[in-house]
Amino acid sequence: MSKRGLMNILVTGASGTIGKKLKEIIQKRKHQLFSFDRNIVDISDEQSVHLYLDKINPDVIMHLAKSNEKMTKHLLTWSKKHHTKFVFTSSYKVFSGKQVEAPYQVYDRPDGTDDFALGKITQEDLCFDVYPDSYVVRLAWQIGDAPGGYNMLSFVKEQMRQRGVMSASKGLYLSLMFLEDTCHALIDLVESYLPGMYHLNQNDGYSFYDVIHFMKHHRGQDWIALDDQKKFSKNDMMENTKVKVKMFSELGMTHFE
Numbered sequence: 001m002s003k004r005g006l007m008n009i010l011v012t013g014a015s016g017t018i019g020k021k022l023k024e025i026i027q028k029r030k031h032q033l034f035s036f037d038r039n040i041v042d043i044s045d046e047q048s049v050h051l052y053l054d055k056i057n058p059d060v061i062m063h064l065a066k067s068n069e070k071m072t073k074h075l076l077t078w079s080k081k082h083h084t085k086f087v088f089t090s091s092y093k094v095f096s097g098k099q100v101e102a103p104y105q106v107y108d109r110p111d112g113t114d115d116f117a118l119g120k121i122t123q124e125d126l127c128f129d130v131y132p133d134s135y136v137v138r139l140a141w142q143i144g145d146a147p148g149g150y151n152m153l154s155f156v157k158e159q160m161r162q163r164g165v166m167s168a169s170k171g172l173y174l175s176l177m178f179l180e181d182t183c184h185a186l187i188d189l190v191e192s193y194l195p196g197m198y199h200l201n202q203n204d205g206y207s208f209y210d211v212i213h214f215m216k217h218h219r220g221q222d223w224i225a226l227d228d229q230k231k232f233s234k235n236d237m238m239e240n241t242k243v244k245v246k247m248f249s250e251l252g253m254t255h256f257e
Contacts, residue, residue: 003070005191006031008059009034009059011033011034011035012057013036017148018183019035021179021180022186025180025187025221031187032057038066040052043074045074049074049075050070059084060087061079062190065196080133081135088134090176091117091120092104094110094124095236096113098116102234104194104238106198106239106242111152134195135190135239137189137197137198138198139177139182140174140175142179143179143181152211163224165227166227170210171207171231172233173237174208174236175199175237185243186200190241199243201238202240202245202246204249207248207256210254211227212239
């Protein structure tokens with residue numbers, strides 16, 4: 001780490017939806033960016049991974065990539081040996097809401113049962129088993145600036161393509177966060193917070209309809225045709241009480257009954 005507190009940050013999954021934006025924000029905040037290159041590393045081989053990391057010598061590893069336990073463990077063992085800050089990005093999808101009641105707390109044991117959820121839960125546990133000083137960060141569904149990649153507006157666009165309208169329930173409450181704010185928060189964590197489990201969610205009580213309405217009328221997404229014919233009700237929100245982010249209420253979002 002430099003004398004000014006600037007860090008060498010290695011990002012895995014740097015070509016994904018979050019990774020692309022995170023690279024941009026890392027550079028804006030004057031940290032040194034490195035993107036993990038799978039073309040020159042055998043991710044199944046610990047020595048290959050460790051030699052690669054030795055050359056870069058990152059202060060922070062942000063592990064966003066879809067990976068098996070073996071790759072994650074290799075990153076963890078190197079991080080533990082070198083006291084490197086290690087961030088594993090998990091997901092709101094580790095919760096199904098069938099056994100655990102929302103809003104989900106960081107100390108709640110996830111109850112997801114599909115392959116994606118089970119894979120994330122296994123790797124969350126692996127992080128703390130191998131390197132107790134890991135940062136495990138459960139991310140919300142991301143809201144980008146436009147459709148493209150895995151973000152909420154891509155889902156809205158697909159619903160519009162199929163049905164001609166986005167039907168959003170006034171009874172559905174989801175974990176949601178603007179992509180750029182997520183990336184800033186990830187950097188804030190390694191700059192200013194202690195290791196541990198975190199939830200990143202900006203939604204402080206707004207329905208899916210409220211959020212889509214806000215995007216349509218206040219965030220330049222006037223291409224959206226919106227109605228409230230969907231009557232599905234569920235609270236599927238994670239509680240974020242630990243990380244300072246600008247909540248939806250602070251952005252001027254409005255409730256619709």
